[in-house]
Amino acid sequence: MKKKFFFRFNSDLFLLCLFLLISSIFMAFSGGDFIVRFKTVGFTVTSGAEKAVTSASSFITDTVSAVRELAQLKIKYAELHNQLKDYELLQRTNADTKKENRELRSLVGFSQEIAIKNIPAEIIGFDPDNLYSGILINRGVKHGVKKNMPVIAFQGTNMGLVGKVVQTGRGTSMIIPLYDYQCYVAAKLEQTKYRGLINGQGRDDFPLLMRYVRKHARDDIQIGDRVVTSGENYLFPKNILIGTIREIKMHNYETSLELSIEPALDFSKLDYVFVLDLSELQKELE
Secondary structure, eight states, X not given: OOXXXXXXXXHHHHHHXXXXXXXXXXXXXXXXXXXXXXXXXXXHHHHHHHHHHHHHHHHHHHHHHXXXXXXHHHHHHHHHHHHHHHHHHXXXXXXXXXXXXXXXXXXXXXXXHOSSOEEEEEEEEEETTSSSOEEEESOOGGGTOOTTOEEEEEETTEEEEEEEEEEEOSSOEEEEETTSTTOEEEEEETTTOOEEEEEOOXXXXXXXXXXXXXXXXXXXXXXTOEEEEOOGGGTSOTTOEEEEEEEEXXXXXXXXXXXXXXXXXXXXXXXXXXXXXXXXXXXXXX
């Protein structure tokens, strides 16, 4: 016969255990350590939020300050840039003024070197579309310039022939240059005195042509010989340099030589010229 075991409920023991459990819980909640930890957690959360707000505020303040400083730097840069431009312009202006003063002094010096009365002038333009290759100068009738007056210029150590005046206005005049195919100048070889007639080929980078030089002069002339004005018809004064011989051409069917002449002046680099007034010289010859 099996024995039966019954669990006997002891109410006193149960109440004792329940009391101890409730007491433990109450002591835990009422203990200082729990409260401190709770407060610590609360302080940490609050402090973190405050730090986040402070950091965001500082970031915004720093950003605004940086933007303001950047704007001020841009304004300052623009001011300095404009000042630099003004300074560079002033430097260029000073350099240009000094250059003009040097050129004017040279112009006065050259003008005094010329034995013939002359009118200094500045080249202010070119007129290649005209009937001839015109050079425009800033001197006209009111300055004493007249048609057919010869024009010379200085370049380096050379004083050379430029051309002659073909049109005059009140304050400007037009020059037909040596290199124009319609400009003819009576010329001679400086050493041997052989004479001929020079005209251009229409371009300043082409040599001039000297024709009608006697054929038997071939043995007496050579490359590099100087060619000057002969002074015939008193249109151009004597012995003004035109250029040097560059090439000598002799054809069997021709009775004269044809010489290629390198101009004494580089026409593309001319800035100033001198218009010669031969009226007094012509009066003396009369």
